[in-house]
Amino acid sequence: MTDFSATRALFDLPPGLVYLDGNSLGPLPKAAPVRMERAMREEWGGMLIGGWNKAGWMAQPRALGDRIGRLIGAEPGQVVVGDTLSIKVFQALASAVEMRPDRRVILSDTGNFPSDLYMAEGLIGMLGKGHELRLVEPEAVEDAITDEIAAILITEVDYRTGRRHDMAPLTAKAHAMGALAIWDLAHSAGALPVEVAGGGADFACGCTYKYLNAGPGAPAFIYVAPRHAGRAVPALSGWLGHHAPFAFETSYRAGDGVNRMRVGTPPVLAMAALDAALDIWDGVDMAALRQESLRLTDRLIAGVEAACPDLTLATPREHERRGSQVSFRHPEGYAAMQALIARGVVGDFRAPDILRFGITPLYVGAAEIDHAVEVIAEVMDRRLYDDAGYRTRAAVT
Amino acid sequence: MTDFSATRALFDLPPGLVYLDGNSLGPLPKAAPVRMERAMREEWGGMLIGGWNKAGWMAQPRALGDRIGRLIGAEPGQVVVGDTLSIKVFQALASAVEMRPDRRVILSDTGNFPSDLYMAEGLIGMLGKGHELRLVEPEAVEDAITDEIAAILITEVDYRTGRRHDMAPLTAKAHAMGALAIWDLAHSAGALPVEVAGGGADFACGCTYKYLNAGPGAPAFIYVAPRHAGRAVPALSGWLGHHAPFAFETSYRAGDGVNRMRVGTPPVLAMAALDAALDIWDGVDMAALRQESLRLTDRLIAGVEAACPDLTLATPREHERRGSQVSFRHPEGYAAMQALIARGVVGDFRAPDILRFGITPLYVGAAEIDHAVEVIAEVMDRRLYDDAGYRTRAAVT
Numbered sequence: 122m123t124d125f126s127a128t129r130a131l132f133d134l135p136p137g138l139v140y141l142d143g144n145s146l147g148p149l150p151k152a153a154p155v156r157m158e159r160a161m162r163e164e165w166g167g168m169l170i171g172g173w174n175k176a177g178w179m180a181q182p183r184a185l186g187d188r189i190g191r192l193i194g195a196e197p198g199q200v201v202v203g204d205t206l207s208i209k210v211f212q213a214l215a216s217a218v219e220m221r222p223d224r225r226v227i228l229s230d231t232g233n234f235p236s237d238l239y240m241a242e243g244l245i246g247m248l249g250k251g252h253e254l255r256l257v258e259p260e261a262v263e264d265a266i267t268d269e270i271a272a273i274l275i276t277e278v279d280y281r282t283g284r285r286h287d288m289a290p291l292t293a294k295a296h297a298m299g300a301l302a303i304w305d306l307a308h309s310a311g312a313l314p315v316e317v318a319g320g321g322a323d324f325a326c327g328c329t330y331k332y333l334n335a336g337p338g339a340p341a342f343i344y345v346a347p348r349h350a351g352r353a354v355p356a357l358s359g360w361l362g363h364h365a366p367f368a369f370e371t372s373y374r375a376g377d378g379v380n381r382m383r384v385g386t387p388p389v390l391a392m393a394a395l396d397a398a399l400d401i402w403d404g405v406d407m408a409a410l411r412q413e414s415l416r417l418t419d420r421l422i423a424g425v426e427a428a429c430p431d432l433t434l435a436t437p438r439e440h441e442r443r444g445s446q447v448s449f450r451h452p453e454g455y456a457a458m459q460a461l462i463a464r465g466v467v468g469d470f471r472a473p474d475i476l477r478f479g480i481t482p483l484y485v486g487a488a489e490i491d492h493a494v495e496v497i498a499e500v501m502d503r504r505l506y507d508d509a510g511y512r513t514r515a516a517v518t
Numbered sequence: 519m520t521d522f523s524a525t526r527a528l529f530d531l532p533p534g535l536v537y538l539d540g541n542s543l544g545p546l547p548k549a550a551p552v553r554m555e556r557a558m559r560e561e562w563g564g565m566l567i568g569g570w571n572k573a574g575w576m577a578q579p580r581a582l583g584d585r586i587g588r589l590i591g592a593e594p595g596q597v598v599v600g601d602t603l604s605i606k607v608f609q610a611l612a613s614a615v616e617m618r619p620d621r622r623v624i625l626s627d628t629g630n631f632p633s634d635l636y637m638a639e640g641l642i643g644m645l646g647k648g649h650e651l652r653l654v655e656p657e658a659v660e661d662a663i664t665d666e667i668a669a670i671l672i673t674e675v676d677y678r679t680g681r682r683h684d685m686a687p688l689t690a691k692a693h694a695m696g697a698l699a700i701w702d703l704a705h706s707a708g709a710l711p712v713e714v715a716g717g718g719a720d721f722a723c724g725c726t727y728k729y730l731n732a733g734p735g736a737p738a739f740i741y742v743a744p745r746h747a748g749r750a751v752p753a754l755s756g757w758l759g760h761h762a763p764f765a766f767e768t769s770y771r772a773g774d775g776v777n778r779m780r781v782g783t784p785p786v787l788a789m790a791a792l793d794a795a796l797d798i799w800d801g802v803d804m805a806a807l808r809q810e811s812l813r814l815t816d817r818l819i820a821g822v823e824a825a826c827p828d829l830t831l832a833t834p835r836e837h838e839r840r841g842s843q844v845s846f847r848h849p850e851g852y853a854a855m856q857a858l859i860a861r862g863v864v865g866d867f868r869a870p871d872i873l874r875f876g877i878t879p880l881y882v883g884a885a886e887i888d889h890a891v892e893v894i895a896e897v898m899d900r901r902l903y904d905d906a907g908y909r910t911r912a913a914v915t
Binding site for chain 1: 532535542543550561562567608616633640644645754765783
């Protein structure tokens, strides 16, 4: 059983703040600046070029991938870290499309994170073979999986509503129709138990700066099912995905298994922060985390629904149909969120009308939820969002 | 005039070490851990999600790009930072090929860094239109630029020999033949004055962990000539290259100018180290740096040639034909380099027989060169490389 008051002490959070935006950027693990200082002074400064071997930099994308693998139901050797989620989505999709040369439809849904859709568009444009990116409503995905589909590209948990797709049956349907399944775990990894192998996923990708708390712009990861890893075409075929990078051959030969999904020189400093962030996860039981997440999300939903009749729940009520965030709709959502942030309750806003609250048991407990409910109720009840100062939109929300 | 003893004091180098491998990984700027600590504790820890605006994270890829731009002859707004060099090469090449739809040949040379060639292979495989990656010897590039060529993909300074291609005439020939020119500046940026605009380059890319000293796996950069920036297709079309990323539209619209070459969430922590590293460059006159680099490389060549008849110079002797490294060939090059490293003279080895020494006036002076020559002479004269301990190859050299 995980002791969440113990994990909470491992984060450096500004006093008095209720941080409900860990689904966008997780907070600073106390060990991260210490680990980073070591990576910079002892490893980079002290070992210089020797750090690639002596400090294990070159092996880290695999080692860190294995640690993430435990959280998403993958075996060691099936996950590798690097690049950004958009890049990893591109590699997964390019590989999948190459494996279904006679099909021309990529299926996704309107709730998918836009970057996944943009990367698919970019790939389709480059291929120039008349592929179609077919978008349906999230509820319509299952029925839309037909034998036209080359691959489904689905984000398990919707970034706006927190709605959760059911990985195993959707993947099974895809396979029954001869399609491949790519899962984006941006809002799943560290948010709830994920079973990429058990769910049959062909490819899965995610980022590490949300629930995994590895810092702004932390690297992404990719899982390739072992049945594909030996023949998947990495598309972005960089030297560190080569079978023998330091032979400096002039022709590409794909590396073993998921290793081929590595591209360029790995981001050593960012990986140091990720390393420290994952230390916290090593002690976490994912089933216990999920139980606590559901208890807290239920508490937030009940509290807000009792106190704020103007807020409409956008997140499914059923446990199995949601991730670890709670979203409400309100026409003045942007200004309302600014008013909340000004009062120390930090969630975020997603256009056109969504107030998002990420629930992260590692550092958020019932007391914070109750305080958040009080502040939300005050802001909504007294229409504090009417203050003109909350209506000016920043460049980045 | 740049005072190189002053820049030297800005680096944290292990005492007694002669570090001649800054062409692979630059050393630690003393300000980098301080800047990183601030980015982690004050920005990430203190501002949390607010750091994207308040700490300027979202704007950094452009701001840092502008600072690099000054070093490579670009105007503000023409360079953006992100991803790895392999990814940026891919974007440049995919854009260029898209702009020459009737041509099927990409021209490069056998001295190009393999990852550039691998990325080209990956792109060609994806396009499936019968493109050819044509490799010629470095000396044969100019004659090989014909009206078949869609784009030339050339690394200005050869990673093994230090041989320098002449950007302006090769680019002019490419343009005369209707081809586009992509320049990889991995061994140029911070090594010598570069003029991407003056040289007519259509695209240019580089990394920041070599001569720019931004740390292991630091992000890459890309330059797009302003005449192309408004219509170049970024190929890897991620959300931060979108015209309005935070509108979360379901269709991609390319951002303004070079902004469209951004892909995913930027690597904030790595950019903090880059920011600190570029502070040093702000005070450097590139012409003075080049003068000092040539003085030091001449001194190393003269010293080694006088003392080590067994070492064969692999770098062109003419100033205008080389970058800022000196390479020698020797059949026992690997073991010889291990023997040098064991004696505190750090260069590196590139298969099959190259000993590389990067010359970086920011922190290497005449005294270090003279000491390096003495140690090289001792190792070669006494055949210290015969020690079996130097013959075992590490996984990474």
